[in-house]
Amino acid sequence: MAEAIVETANLTKSFKGFTAVNDISMRVEAGTIHAMIGANGAGKTTCFNLLSKFLVPTSGTIRYQGQDITRLKPDQIARRGMVRSFQISAVFGKLTTLDNVKLALQRQRGESYDFWGSHHRLDHQGQRAMALLEDVGLEEWADTPAAELPYGRKRALELATTLALDPKVMLLDEPLAGMGTEDVGRTAELIRSVAKGRTVLMVEHNLGVVADLCDRITVLARGEVLVEGDYATVSQDARVIESYIGGARHD
Missing domain, CATH: 3.40.50.300 (P-loop containing nucleotide triphosphate hydrolases)
Structure with a gap:
């Protein structure tokens, strides 16, 4: 067992x-x-x-x-x-799909949203966010506002933001x-x-x-x-x- x-x-x-x-x-x-x-x-x-x-x-x-x-x-x-999907993965409609995942990644680090920061850290964060979008098949929707995603794609975004917490x-x-x-x-x-x-x-x-x-x-x-x-x-x-x-x- x-x-x-x-x-x-x-x-x-x-x-x-x-x-x-x-x-x-x-x-x-x-x-x-x-x-x-x-x-x-x-x-x-x-x-x-x-x-x-x-x-x-x-x-x-x-x-x-x-x-x-x-x-x-x-x-x-x-x-x-032990993470419940909607607990962290609320979709922010005005943010792009990519920015939703970036926000979740920063939540994992316990930090506020970075409007500025070192190029190295922001580049690494962007790469990680894109990798998560690829994991759920949303890479082509990266620049799309979350509110404009079809319903099934929004659920995929919720999975991506949940995965951001590892x-x-x-x-x-x-x-x-x-x-x-x-x-x-x-x-x-x-x-x-x-x-x-x-x-x-x-x-x-x-x-x-x-x-x-x-x-x-x-x-x-x-x-x-x-x-x-x-x-x-x-x-x-x-x-x-x-x-x-x-x-x-x-x-």
Whole structure:
């Protein structure tokens, strides 16, 4: 069994008597792409917000690289290398695609945006930013204001700005949502590419989308883990067919 990089034990979150996440214990192995999926109301967003520290659990623990991070804040886990995509990668529409990535690179160094600086440092920063744009297929859009990017390209820019922080774990909240078929395929391959040497934990609602992309899938239902395993395992589970796939046919 591979080493776990993120683990939860008996994770629970209640809101005024309503339990949105109930006693979830899951294990994310280092170097894998792991998806949490489920129908609307399954608890996946609440669980994701707990893992990314935007919510504090009612009970249970979260461990990252063997250390208890249950009570840490989002910026504290980001500095340790566990980064949620929108947390840092907000797109600034009036800035060019390249400048958005430069800004993220400076955020990694903990500095304000450089309107001036040594030629060497600025040149190095520009080269690194262009390399990140190449990694996500946006080099031709470098001088385009981010607001003018097509939707799928904006999501690619968000990945680039997240990569600028050199994360060990990327937390992606429905990165394929709202995309057409062509963009879904392109973005899925992009996630696969940038995941090399990293761990990706993503929330998704579509089992088919993650079939070829993810190494492991956790299916949630009514705030609890229904089943966990690879696609072959979860897609053939009778409980998944009944409560998730079957339910999706009526949406």
